[in-house]
Amino acid sequence: MTTQILLNLLIAFVWMLLNESWNIVIFGMGYAIGFFIILSMRRFFPEPFYGRKIIFIFKLFSLFIIELLKSCVVVIRQVTRPKLNIQPGIFRSETVLKSDFEITLLSTLLTLTPGSVVMEIDPEAGVMFIHAMDVTEFRNSITKTKRKFEKAIIEVMR
Amino acid sequence: METFITIIAGILFTVGTYLILNKNLLRIILGITLFSHATHLLLMAINGLKKGAAPLLGENAASYTDPVPQALILTSIVISFALTAFLLVLGYRTYVELGTDNMKQLRGNTHE
Amino acid sequence: MYLLYIAILIPFFSIPFIPLLYKYVHRIHTGWFVLVIPVLLLFFFARYYFVQQTIEPLILSVPWIPSLNIHFTIYLDSLSLLFVLLITGVGTLVVFYSIFYMSKDREKLHLFYAYLMLFMGAMLGSVLSDNLLVLYAFWELTSVSSFLLIAFWYHRKRSRYGAQKSMFITMSGGFSMLLGFIMLYVTSGTFSIRELILLGDQISQHSLFIPAMYFIFLGVFTKSAQFPFHIWLPDAMEAPTPISAYLHSATMVKAGVYLVARLTPIFGGHQEWFWTITIIGLITLFIGSLTAIRQSDLKALLAFSTISQIGLIMSLLGIGSMSLNNQYSDSSLLFAGATLAAIFHLINHSIFKGCLFMMIGILDHETGTRDIRRLGGLIHVMPVSFTLTMIGSFSMAGLPPFSGFLSKEMFFSGALTASRTMGSWFIFIPIIAWVASIFTFVYCMILIFKVFIGPYKPLPLDRKPHEAPFGMLVSPMILASLVVILFFFPNLIASSLLEPTVKAILPQAFANGREWHVHISAWHGFNTELLMTMGIIILGMLLYKYLTKFRNIYESIPLKFTLNQAYDNGLVAMERISGKLIRFYMYGSTPLYLSYLFVFVIVIVGGSLFLLNGFIFDLSNNAPIELYEYMLGFTIVAAAIYMVFTKSRLISIIAVSVIGYIVSLFFVIFRAPDLALTQLVVETISTALFLLCFYFLPRVSKYVTPMKLNIRNAIIAIGVGMTLTLIGLSTQEHHLFDSIAEYYKDSYTLAGAKNIVNAILVDFRAFDTMLEIVVLFAAGVGIYTLIKLRHTGRKDQ
Amino acid sequence: MSNVLILPIIIPLLTGMLMIFFRRHVRMQQWLIVISLLLTIGVSTFIIHRIFRQGIIVLDVGGWHAPYGISLVGDMLSALLVLIASIICLMCSLFAFGSTSNDHKVHFVYSYILLLLCGVNGSFLTGDIFNLFVFFEVMLISSYVLLALGGKKIQLRESIKYVIINVISSTLFVIAIAYLYSITGTLNMAHLSERVATIGQDGLLTTVSLLFLSVFALKSGLFLFFWLPGSYSAAPPAIAALFAALLTKVGIYAIIRTFTLIFYHQPEITHTIILCMAAITMILGALGAVSYWEIRKILAYNVIVAVGFILFGVGMRTFESLTGALFYLIHDMLAKALIFILGGAIISIFGSDKLRNFSGLLLFRPSLGWLYFIAALALAGVPPLSGFVGKVIILKGGITEGHLIMSVIGIVTSLLVLYSVIKIFIHSFWGETLLSEGDQKATGTSALLPGSILVTFIIAMGLGAEWVLTYVEQAAEVMTNPSIYIDAVFKQID
Amino acid sequence: MKFTDVFLQTAIKILVFIIMTFSIYVLFAGHHNPGGGFIGGLITASALVLLYIAFDLQSVRDMMPVDFNQLAAAGVIVAVLTGTASFLFHVPFLTQTFTYVNLPLLGKTELASAVIFDLGVYMTVIGTTMTIITSISEDQK
Amino acid sequence: MDAKAMIEIVVGILVITGTIISLISSLGIIRLPDVYNRAHASTKSATLGILCILLGAFLYFFFTHGVSSIRLLLGIVFVFLTAPVAGHIIIRSAHRSKVTLADISVQDDLQDYLESQKNVESK
Amino acid sequence: MFDTIMLLAMFLLSISVVIALYRVIKGPSIHDRILALDSIGYIVIGIVAVLSIMLDSHAYLETILLIGILAFLSTIALSKYMEGGVVNGRKSND
Numbered sequence A: 001m002t003t004q005i006l007l008n009l010l011i012a013f014v015w016m017l018l019n020e021s022w023n024i025v026i027f028g029m030g031y032a033i034g035f036f037i038i039l040s041m042r043r044f045f046p047e048p049f050y051g052r053k054i055i056f057i058f059k060l061f062s063l064f065i066i067e068l069l070k071s072c073v074v075v076i077r078q079v080t081r082p083k084l085n086i087q088p089g090i091f092r093s094e095t096v097l098k099s100d101f102e103i104t105l106l107s108t109l110l111t112l113t114p115g116s117v118v119m120e121i122d123p124e125a126g127v128m129f130i131h132a133m134d135v136t137e138f139r140n141s142i143t144k145t146k147r148k149f150e151k152a153i154i155e156v157m158r
Numbered sequence B: 001m002e003t004f005i006t007i008i009a010g011i012l013f014t015v016g017t018y019l020i021l022n023k024n025l026l027r028i029i030l031g032i033t034l035f036s037h038a039t040h041l042l043l044m045a046i047n048g049l050k051k052g053a054a055p056l057l058g059e060n061a062a063s064y065t066d067p068v069p070q071a072l073i074l075t076s077i078v079i080s081f082a083l084t085a086f087l088l089v090l091g092y093r094t095y096v097e098l099g100t101d102n103m104k105q106l107r108g109n110t111h112e
Numbered sequence C: 001m002y003l004l005y006i007a008i009l010i011p012f013f014s015i016p017f018i019p020l021l022y023k024y025v026h027r028i029h030t031g032w033f034v035l036v037i038p039v040l041l042l043f044f045f046a047r048y049y050f051v052q053q054t055i056e057p058l059i060l061s062v063p064w065i066p067s068l069n070i071h072f073t074i075y076l077d078s079l080s081l082l083f084v085l086l087i088t089g090v091g092t093l094v095v096f097y098s099i100f101y102m103s104k105d106r107e108k109l110h111l112f113y114a115y116l117m118l119f120m121g122a123m124l125g126s127v128l129s130d131n132l133l134v135l136y137a138f139w140e141l142t143s144v145s146s147f148l149l150i151a152f153w154y155h156r157k158r159s160r161y162g163a164q165k166s167m168f169i170t171m172s173g174g175f176s177m178l179l180g181f182i183m184l185y186v187t188s189g190t191f192s193i194r195e196l197i198l199l200g201d202q203i204s205q206h207s208l209f210i211p212a213m214y215f216i217f218l219g220v221f222t223k224s225a226q227f228p229f230h231i232w233l234p235d236a237m238e239a240p241t242p243i244s245a246y247l248h249s250a251t252m253v254k255a256g257v258y259l260v261a262r263l264t265p266i267f268g269g270h271q272e273w274f275w276t277i278t279i280i281g282l283i284t285l286f287i288g289s290l291t292a293i294r295q296s297d298l299k300a301l302l303a304f305s306t307i308s309q310i311g312l313i314m315s316l317l318g319i320g321s322m323s324l325n326n327q328y329s330d331s332s333l334l335f336a337g338a339t340l341a342a343i344f345h346l347i348n349h350s351i352f353k354g355c356l357f358m359m360i361g362i363l364d365h366e367t368g369t370r371d372i373r374r375l376g377g378l379i380h381v382m383p384v385s386f387t388l389t390m391i392g393s394f395s396m397a398g399l400p401p402f403s404g405f406l407s408k409e410m411f412f413s414g415a416l417t418a419s420r421t422m423g424s425w426f427i428f429i430p431i432i433a434w435v436a437s438i439f440t441f442v443y444c445m446i447l448i449f450k451v452f453i454g455p456y457k458p459l460p461l462d463r464k465p466h467e468a469p470f471g472m473l474v475s476p477m478i479l480a481s482l483v484v485i486l487f488f489f490p491n492l493i494a495s496s497l498l499e500p501t502v503k504a505i506l507p508q509a510f511a512n513g514r515e516w517h518v519h520i521s522a523w524h525g526f527n528t529e530l531l532m533t534m535g536i537i538i539l540g541m542l543l544y545k546y547l548t549k550f551r552n553i554y555e556s557i558p559l560k561f562t563l564n565q566a567y568d569n570g571l572v573a574m575e576r577i578s579g580k581l582i583r584f585y586m587y588g589s590t591p592l593y594l595s596y597l598f599v600f601v602i603v604i605v606g607g608s609l610f611l612l613n614g615f616i617f618d619l620s621n622n623a624p625i626e627l628y629e630y631m632l633g634f635t636i637v638a639a640a641i642y643m644v645f646t647k648s649r650l651i652s653i654i655a656v657s658v659i660g661y662i663v664s665l666f667f668v669i670f671r672a673p674d675l676a677l678t679q680l681v682v683e684t685i686s687t688a689l690f691l692l693c694f695y696f697l698p699r700v701s702k703y704v705t706p707m708k709l710n711i712r713n714a715i716i717a718i719g720v721g722m723t724l725t726l727i728g729l730s731t732q733e734h735h736l737f738d739s740i741a742e743y744y745k746d747s748y749t750l751a752g753a754k755n756i757v758n759a760i761l762v763d764f765r766a767f768d769t770m771l772e773i774v775v776l777f778a779a780g781v782g783i784y785t786l787i788k789l790r791h792t793g794r795k796d797q
Numbered sequence D: 001m002s003n004v005l006i007l008p009i010i011i012p013l014l015t016g017m018l019m020i021f022f023r024r025h026v027r028m029q030q031w032l033i034v035i036s037l038l039l040t041i042g043v044s045t046f047i048i049h050r051i052f053r054q055g056i057i058v059l060d061v062g063g064w065h066a067p068y069g070i071s072l073v074g075d076m077l078s079a080l081l082v083l084i085a086s087i088i089c090l091m092c093s094l095f096a097f098g099s100t101s102n103d104h105k106v107h108f109v110y111s112y113i114l115l116l117l118c119g120v121n122g123s124f125l126t127g128d129i130f131n132l133f134v135f136f137e138v139m140l141i142s143s144y145v146l147l148a149l150g151g152k153k154i155q156l157r158e159s160i161k162y163v164i165i166n167v168i169s170s171t172l173f174v175i176a177i178a179y180l181y182s183i184t185g186t187l188n189m190a191h192l193s194e195r196v197a198t199i200g201q202d203g204l205l206t207t208v209s210l211l212f213l214s215v216f217a218l219k220s221g222l223f224l225f226f227w228l229p230g231s232y233s234a235a236p237p238a239i240a241a242l243f244a245a246l247l248t249k250v251g252i253y254a255i256i257r258t259f260t261l262i263f264y265h266q267p268e269i270t271h272t273i274i275l276c277m278a279a280i281t282m283i284l285g286a287l288g289a290v291s292y293w294e295i296r297k298i299l300a301y302n303v304i305v306a307v308g309f310i311l312f313g314v315g316m317r318t319f320e321s322l323t324g325a326l327f328y329l330i331h332d333m334l335a336k337a338l339i340f341i342l343g344g345a346i347i348s349i350f351g352s353d354k355l356r357n358f359s360g361l362l363l364f365r366p367s368l369g370w371l372y373f374i375a376a377l378a379l380a381g382v383p384p385l386s387g388f389v390g391k392v393i394i395l396k397g398g399i400t401e402g403h404l405i406m407s408v409i410g411i412v413t414s415l416l417v418l419y420s421v422i423k424i425f426i427h428s429f430w431g432e433t434l435l436s437e438g439d440q441k442a443t444g445t446s447a448l449l450p451g452s453i454l455v456t457f458i459i460a461m462g463l464g465a466e467w468v469l470t471y472v473e474q475a476a477e478v479m480t481n482p483s484i485y486i487d488a489v490f491k492q493i494d
Numbered sequence E: 001m002k003f004t005d006v007f008l009q010t011a012i013k014i015l016v017f018i019i020m021t022f023s024i025y026v027l028f029a030g031h032h033n034p035g036g037g038f039i040g041g042l043i044t045a046s047a048l049v050l051l052y053i054a055f056d057l058q059s060v061r062d063m064m065p066v067d068f069n070q071l072a073a074a075g076v077i078v079a080v081l082t083g084t085a086s087f088l089f090h091v092p093f094l095t096q097t098f099t100y101v102n103l104p105l106l107g108k109t110e111l112a113s114a115v116i117f118d119l120g121v122y123m124t125v126i127g128t129t130m131t132i133i134t135s136i137s138e139d140q141k
Numbered sequence F: 001m002d003a004k005a006m007i008e009i010v011v012g013i014l015v016i017t018g019t020i021i022s023l024i025s026s027l028g029i030i031r032l033p034d035v036y037n038r039a040h041a042s043t044k045s046a047t048l049g050i051l052c053i054l055l056g057a058f059l060y061f062f063f064t065h066g067v068s069s070i071r072l073l074l075g076i077v078f079v080f081l082t083a084p085v086a087g088h089i090i091i092r093s094a095h096r097s098k099v100t101l102a103d104i105s106v107q108d109d110l111q112d113y114l115e116s117q118k119n120v121e122s123k
Numbered sequence G: 001m002f003d004t005i006m007l008l009a010m011f012l013l014s015i016s017v018v019i020a021l022y023r024v025i026k027g028p029s030i031h032d033r034i035l036a037l038d039s040i041g042y043i044v045i046g047i048v049a050v051l052s053i054m055l056d057s058h059a060y061l062e063t064i065l066l067i068g069i070l071a072f073l074s075t076i077a078l079s080k081y082m083e084g085g086v087v088n089g090r091k092s093n094d
């Protein structure tokens, strides 16, 4: 993947040389051209095309935004209710993710989504303790969301 | 606005002075901090406020506020920060070493 | 010609060599080397004695600080010469005497002679300088050398006490005299005595003229141990005896006399001059002689006798000064007689007192005591000493055939002249003179009879007394023979020394070429003076006989009321009272000090704002203000007021940070982005430091401030706030000039920067910024050292 | 343009910074400080020489001419003070070589001494009022650190007071500058002088000038000296000497500069206040000096007396009195450094500063004793030492101006000064010898070299007063005639 | 089970890069926009403090063996030396100069000696701030 | 309706939305029973509210001044990244310093786990 | 109209700050205070953004990011301090 990006940059640079012009627009053009060159020749590389990742990232992002909006609505509803009706608590949850970066990503996303905040993490054992605003109501949805995230993250990272 | 800010600065001066006259070391330092805030507000206020855009030529405004007080305040902020930091640590060391933050107990003459 | 300068400076230049000689030529008594200097000087100046009678006074001048009119001008006339001869003559004898007196094995001779040379040079300088400030410089040096000499045996408490006392008193006088000299300068524009004399009446009308005189008097009277400043002299007797003989009787204490004589042409003729000198002189004469009787220490007795004798000379100079008074111009020559008497007695006194001191020194040396009560009958073991002491004492008592008789008679004449010429109620002058002379007679008798006559008491003495070695006796012998010679041949010096000296003191009296010649004769026929002398002898004898009863009267005077006691208590009180006063101001408490500062600002700055009508107020130019700005402002006020009342540290710290953050928001509103950024970060770090340094520490002390104090503080606080606000409100509408800021608005062309504030910081006023980071650096590393140095310190412990 | 003016500021500054990199190399630091100070002294001498020949030197820092940039203005007053300050700094450093613990040395004591000098020299040289504030801060922060360095209880206690009081007065300084800028729209002192003269110093400006006076009074120990005795007696000897000789003098300089150059239009108010404060200062200082029995306290109060006396000369604002004040100022800087160095040596020998416990030092430390004795006499203005001439000129001015009472106060207090310093001499050098020959033989010896040099200066300054006066009078010329200063600053524009 | 700071540490690793970039931007943009050496330095210091918090003092020291006292001093020296450079051109001390050059990628770019001066400020601020913070926190251990 | 008015409407809506979300999240900080629950309000709502405002500001400057402020975008990213970490750290710290859960809490697996660990150790 | 909206936004944000300040003062736990301060930081970011729209100046955009950094830094520092009593320097998690 790194090779592909570097190659792409090199193409952009060469493009600038050819144009004898040193500005960001020409560079951008060169990069775009390189992108398509690599896309068309992707089968020559041992690893998959790096543009794919961009799609995954975009997917993850949109997933997240939706979850964020949802979570927001939930919290606002809770807060604006005249009487609080919640059953908060901390529950244990497992994850299949391993690397630091993956776990961080997951934690970020989880914390930003409805009624859950990550508290303690043991990356070795793949265990997280999560505080939920309403354990009974959200246990299932959180676990579901977590699975979705894990899947998206794995797609991006591996 | 100028009058308003000057009066606020005045109130800060008053409170600052009151705290400085206290015998509690922390309150003295807090009073000094208030004093320097008040000084900066005063320095701004008495040289005219909102008399133009921020002194950045990129803003393309017709007039700019007086940049000199700003520059002076910047220098003054940094210096008072340096002094406050030093004073705080000095106060902390005194507190730890002498076991008091009461300036009355930090009198010299009696126990010499 | 410039040999004169060298002559004055030789003693000073010799000082560095004395310790060397002492250290490397220890075999030979250092005194022998030192002796060369006074001998040389004596011969050098004696040369002038023989030429002086005919030629004009000698003037030499070298600039020292010309822009202040300070020139090192030497003025050698007969008055100076008289003193120079005394200084070098007695100096020679004293150094010679000291060679035998000071043990070369036990004493720190290098210091002794160094001090002595310092003194000799200073004294020569004093009497030879025409410039008042140069004179003053040497004058103070004599005090300094006297200080050092009195404390020569500095391990003794009494020596230190005496040294300190003499220095403090004589230097007080000296300092005041300096002020007097400067006043004279302000009246006249010159420090030169000769020029001052020439200015004459022009300056006497000046309002500072008489004050100057009194300031100078303080110098004169302290130096010459006049009442009530005489108290230092008896304590100065802790000095080695040669020193007492030299400084504290023959020369230094006469510096005041010299100065009075020297300044008589300027001040003489003024009533204030006459009255002050005469009265002080008489009082001193009286008190001195009266007190001398009471002394049991021989040196103390001599000290008081010196005091009284100088009082005598002073009063004579006072009387003599009247010859310059226009009112008495007819009898000016009669008054001049008093001056003559003063000069003659001055010479006599130096001689016989020098002799007596040396004899006391010998007694002390040979018997180990100076206590009259332990001495007696020494005539048998020390006949030579007895003879010499007797000559000195009789001369002092004013008995023939000794020179003292002559000057004593002249003293009476002077006193009588005053009363005859100036009015009958001036009769008190001769009466005091006479009574004091009776006492003088008594103590002279004590000196001879209690020590040499009567039962011999060898038992209480520390060592077996015997006659002194010959070398030690040489100096007193010379002096004693002078006493006798001067009685029989007083005219040896009459025309060559006395007459020109009197003329130098009273130049105006002889200005119109009046003929006046000095001729001294021992026999005047049976006149009042002789009768007075006879009265003295008879009454003195009686008094001596009933001395014990007389003494009892003395003893009844409680010690508390003596001047000495007053001095001692005065010093203690001075230290105590000043201590109390200063500790009242310097209480040591920071809040108090800060309230001084703030009250000072309120009084001086606030006061001036109102008294000078500095307050101007005008709302018209104010910028508009929005609601949220009011809100922010009131939040600041609320937080600030909350800080006053809260006891919680945390809330105080939070409140101050809230204020800080709102201030940075205000900076945004005031169009100051750089400020806002900086303030934000700085506020955050400050808050962190506040918390780190104070919040998380355990609370150790709780204290309540009394309400009264709080109210006082509140008043001060409001005062400060008001003052600063009112000035602020005034200046905000008082922009009298265009700001320099206009210039910076071209910063893009001038400095290539669009951010004007940044351009000011890194270019226009980059120097400020450079130093600002130095401050920051210093604070940072300072904090580092504050914390680290302690750690290493602990490791050491 | 004359970059030479910046050198007395940046030589110490750069050397001080450089030393941070040689923290553990104490010997290296000592060499560095000596070389740097000798350089500074040389440069200052050169500057004096040039000013003497060619008049005031101006350096527009950054190339921005007055009043828009910061100008350094070297007139004779500044240059003389810079030279003396640098000399004193060298002396105190020499003393510090032997009298300061190694702990101090590796904790940047020399760096801070140099920074202090940088602040002091800068304060003397700057021609910009805000820049003066900044230099004050450089000086003060260094003094805070030097005072607290070591962290003994008494040091912490006194430095916290000192810092608090000074920080507050610094804030007042900024406030005063704010007012002044608001009214006049400028910061350059020559420009200020010109502008204040145009409007003739109205009531508001006088009020502002009095705020400046309050600030400088505190810094110089004029009446508001309560911070001084404690802090001077807590500092290590070499540092105390440095403080005594330099710190208050910068305040005095600031008063001289502002009240002869800018605010001289209402002397009946401002200068009368200065005179009254001077009188009270002399009296209180003398009271303190005679009442204490601790060397440090006595000497600290002596500093105060001198401040009062110098300001007496300044307050009269005549050519003569200003000449005297400057002469006395120079003398006092040298003499105070000297006496504090020697006093510090005495303290280190006895290990205490309680006079009553001292005795008989003269036997084993004769040189120290005689140096001290001369210093004591110089301090009291005994002729022919340096103090005498200054004293005479000021008194002459005082009497000429009709300030008889002030002059008497001046004389009486100088007498009390003499009493107090001689008290120290008598009690520490005379009396039975308590120390034995081998006892602490080495202590106090580091004072001898700087002590002798300073004594030489003091004697030379008294005997060669005329020579010194030619320079001092040139300085007084500028003080009495601000237009010389103003013209020099603005001549660059033409 | 072993609870770790993995979330914090990884997040901070990323954040520090953002903050550092920002601080350098602020440093160099200061000439035309709000900012400059002082703010830039403080922001860098914030980044370093974050590192200290997330990791321990020693490991950060191992990563960046910088004596902050010396960094601060070096900053002052840099600032002063930009001033003394003017000695070479016989212009007054601290005379700043600027020029415009065409650089690849950036186009017409201003080169100002004031930026070097500001760099000195930047270094000093970092050095000082870090000195203060590390001293105090070590003391309170 | 001109372009400027359009932009102003969009920006106005975004800003007001953001403001209201922020206000509500503040209310949440007041109303919710313990620090753990409040963290939810703070991390999520505040984030979203500020994001809306910043987005509004970005659009405003982009369309009125033609400035695409990288600083604002960076700000958005930064808020995104820091808010969850901050929330996580605060409540973790709260739990570690034994701040009790509100009474209405129904479950604390972490506490149970820690206690069981302690029991194991003590055995 | 637009300006009024912005003023309204300012007003509401200020109220949010005041509300959060209440939590800062009230506590009860130190963590509540930290949390509230963290929120205030975010709200202030909003305020500055609105202010720069009002002042029509992009001069304050640096401030936004800066506040973000500082708020985050303070939150982390305070929490870590509370956790272990030391802001930094602790060996991490062992």
Ligand code: NA
Residues within 6 Å of the ligand: B074, B075, B078, C761, C769, C772, E038
């Ligand atoms: Na700055």
Ligand code: NA
Residues within 6 Å of the ligand: C674, C757, C758, C761, E030, E034, E035, E036, E037, E038
């Ligand atoms: Na800047």
